[in-house]
Amino acid sequence: MNIADICTKNVRTCHPESDIAAAAVIMWETDCGAVPVLDDGGKLVGVVTDRDISIAVATRKNLAAETPVKDVMSGKVATCGIGDSVQGALKIMREAQIRRLPVLDENGKLRGIVSVNDIILAIRETKTKAVKETLLQELMLTLMAISQNRRPHGMALAESRSMLPRT
Numbered sequence: 001m002n003i004a005d006i007c008t009k010n011v012r013t014c015h016p017e018s019d020i021a022a023a024a025v026i027m028w029e030t031d032c033g034a035v036p037v038l039d040d041g042g043k044l045v046g047v048v049t050d051r052d053i054s055i056a057v058a059t060r061k062n063l064a065a066e067t068p069v070k071d072v073m074s075g076k077v078a079t080c081g082i083g084d085s086v087q088g089a090l091k092i093m094r095e096a097q098i099r100r101l102p103v104l105d106e107n108g109k110l111r112g113i114v115s116v117n118d119i120i121l122a123i124r125e126t127k128t129k130a131v132k133e134t135l136l137q138e139l140m141l142t143l144m145a146i147s148q149n150r151r152p153h154g155m156a157l158a159e160s161r162s163m164l165p166r167t
Helices: 020-030 050-059 086-096 116-125 129-147 154-162
Strands: 034-038 044-049 100-104 110-115
Touching: 020 034, 020 050, 034 110, 044 050, 044 100, 086 100, 086 116, 086 129, 110 116, 116 129
Parallel strands: none
Antiparallel strands: 034 044, 100 110
């Protein structure tokens, strides 16, 4: 199974100078949780997520309409290719601990976005039992990796340090 077969194409995007309120409107209208950010030349320069927007609105004194996307977007973007396999995309998602992955063509142009949900729906439609089982195992490993804490919380860090032998 190929990413080109399952990714969402004709993805709505925003600009780094767009405000996060505009990005939130795109998410609302398209029922998605991430919007790719393209520069003036159409190059992918980031992704803004619903989580990025929520945290920005809750922790900053600026209104959403006054906060540019560039201030809250993830600038380091993991991507996959339009010709990549689903297993390859899941591996990238696992390593980056992300649920959504921009899809680029061989020239680096945005051609779509693939989400864990897209992959789940594709697996459900898969007829070949062996392929389905392999993909389900990959999906399970990916969801486990995505669900891991990226950095320990203060209490977990304190508890882990208390378990270390004193020197």
